Amino acid sequence: MLPINYYLGLAIILFIIGSLGVLIRRNAIVIFMSIELMLNAANLAFVAYARYWQAMRGQIFVFFIMTVAAAEVAIGLALIVTIFRTKDSIDVDQINTLKG
């Protein structure tokens, strides 16, 4: 196995790209995809540590994270569809009805 630093570095870079996507993109669907990328970076770190400690716990947690991600995507995309129906746009800057 390669040193765990390599995998952690890759996971950190992917996580940073994901957080950058959340901050600079205005398309709600792309923001959601960036969140998925961050979850995947966390999964990579979990699996790398599971191999490092030779324990199955990390892999089980990845399994649960995948389930939560699936549930989150189902709800999030339903919300986006509903917002698109009422506002006719998924630009997050347009969703400012509650702004004072």
Add this chain to the structure above:
Amino acid sequence: MTLQLLLFLILALVAIASALGMLISRNAIYSALFLVMNFMTIAIFFLLLDAPFIAVAQVSVYTGAIMVLFLFVIMLLGAERAAGQTQAIQWQRPLAVALAVILLLEAVYILLGQRGVTPLVTGPLPQGFGSPASVGTNLFSNYLLPFEITSVLLLVAMIGAIVLTKSEKK
């Protein structure tokens, strides 16, 4: 060992390039396809890390189910280019890039500070490490309660999606 390192470097390059492609593409469909590519490379990393079951689950759940759902919604809404270039907050983009660079530098500093970390537990892997059998045994013995809670979570997500997208009665 060097072959493994070469494979890792090539795959890491592909993963980072596809993530950046996801970030930069103007068209949301291209973003989704770049993300599929990224998830596939991460599945190969899982294989390299002796997690075959998680790798297969990654391919079938993430690239199979979740990204198809994304593509379906993008095409349903016709929202490939929905978001405009206008930024409501002018300084948001440069600030975001600056903060990302700072975070990256911190991470590099921390990772280089502990150079040469060797595997803590050396020696051969336990029999069947990461196999479907060991994942299943763990899920249904040590992690039975979280597993059941997850099924309730999925049920709630399903009901929530149906209720949210139901057309309102007059």
